[in-house]
Amino acid sequence: MPLDYPGDLLGFADGLTAAERAKLLELRTHLREHVRPLLVDAWERGDCPAGIRGPLAQLRLEDDPVLLGDDGAPSALYQGFKTVELSRLDLGVSIIYGGQVGMFRTLVREGGSPEQVVAWDADILSFRKTGCFALNEPDHGSDIAGGLATTARREGDDWVLDGRKRWIGNATISDELCVIAREEGGGRVLAFLVPSSAPGVTRSVIEHKGALRHVHNADIELVGVRVGEHARLPRIESFRDINRAFRVLRPAIAWNSVGMQLGAYDAAVAYALRREQFGAPIAGYQLIQEKLVQIVANIAQTLALAVRTTTHPLADDVTPSLIKLVAADRLRESAALAREILGGNGLLLENDVVRFLADAEAMYTFEGTREMNVLILGRALTGLSAFTRG
Incomplete structure (x- = not known):
């Protein structure tokens, strides 16, 4: 099973090391075999599959020695594609895992004392301290x-x-x-x-x-x-300290957007290739191909944004608003296009697309509504605040 990333037109994944690619492939295989079978019923019931955390921790996605650079951490590029693999399956899975080893761990590491970090970090990674x-x-x-x-x-x-x-x-x-x-x-x-x-x-x-x-x-x-x-x-x-702590995580919303768009694309193209109308797969029709191409174009744009902001750390608190705005807009469009390709069958959980369509609305609200991010960007561009009227 190759590590394919449709939309990676500039070959960003080529920058991954052999060890990183092997780890991502191990993660993809684990998700397909052990997590994917749980998703449809759990999503419909509103159940949280918390039991997936322990086995994911055992994969050592964060601290396997083969992944660590001179700074003792995995590369930013690997971390991004790891998020893609998780959200390509399901945004909820990405949050159940990433909320712990990403958000919670980062807040402790950046906000805690050296003694607290030493005492707690290993337990956070292993999910002994959640x-x-x-x-x-x-x-x-x-x-x-x-x-x-x-x-x-x-x-x-x-x-x-x-x-x-x-x-x-x-x-x-x-x-x-x-x-x-x-x-x-x-x-x-x-x-x-x-x-x-x-x-x-x-x-x-x-x-x-x-x-x-x-x-x-x-x-x-x-x-x-x-x-x-x-x-x-x-x-x-x-709040300045909180922003400092989380600045390193801000590009994650773009990586999650890439993963979700890839998941919606996977579902759409697989369906279009097997679904026949008038004696031929619908993937051969221009209207369907136009939608697939637009999804891939959206993935390419979001991936470029994700990689650039990950490999060149953000130094301000305005750029994240632009990242969120673009990533959420592209995701919303891609999920809707995938839903259109499947027609009525796009509403069935077994075909995956409706999960991405619904969860795109949650992503759209993360890190502030679109309107709030527009106001932040507008103030930065003009020097005038439109947050209040008076």
Whole structure:
């Protein structure tokens, strides 16, 4: 089974080493044989296949010595294509795994003390210590920086947390909740690792979602929750620190977009080759070929954006808004085109496309709505803020 990436017109995958290609092929094979059979029924029921995490951790996708460079980390290019492999199968699978080894691990490594990182990193990689990122709130999503309502109050050697969080992915399958709260009186924005079993913590799954049904997004309520100073990540004291910690992860949304577009393309081209009308496969008709070509063109554009921003780290907080806007727009179009190719059969879960179509809507909302990102970019271009009217 070759590592094919339709749309990689500039040969970005050629930059992968033999060891990286072998690891990606191992991942693809594992996903096809052990995860793919679970997806349709789990998606329909809204079940989270949390059991996939342990076997994925055993593949050593992050810390296999053959993958590590002089800096002790896998290459950025490999990390990107790893995300592609996961989201090419399913965005929910990518989040169930990547929310731990990407988002949670990065926040700990970039926000924690050296002692905390040494103590926790191996357990995070092995999924012995699981966690999620609890930032958004019921009344504040894209505007959370100006509306953070969860509070942290110092009492002796402890902190007391009160507030609510919403749309927190992986919250119900995590041992630790990385809660972002505003310090009472001081105004600092702080990060705490709160045990999900701590008194005063309540988690409930948000039900009846029409997208990302493999991921358990949750409502979290914190009432008088006590944690010690040892649970605070000391290098997080502002939203600027959070942005610094996550800057390395910002291109991930483009990589996930590439993977999902590839998954939709795989499903569409396979269907077009086997589906016959008027005695011939529909793949031979111009209208179908035009849609397939447009999907591949969208993949090529998104992949180029993903690679460039990964291999040349972002130095600002505006560029991610452009990445998100382009990646989400291209994904939405590609998923819709794939759905058109399958016609009514595109609505059947067994044909995969409808999962990508629905989950594209979730991706469209990640990292802020399109409108919010337009406002950020518009302010950068003109120097005038249109966030408020007055």
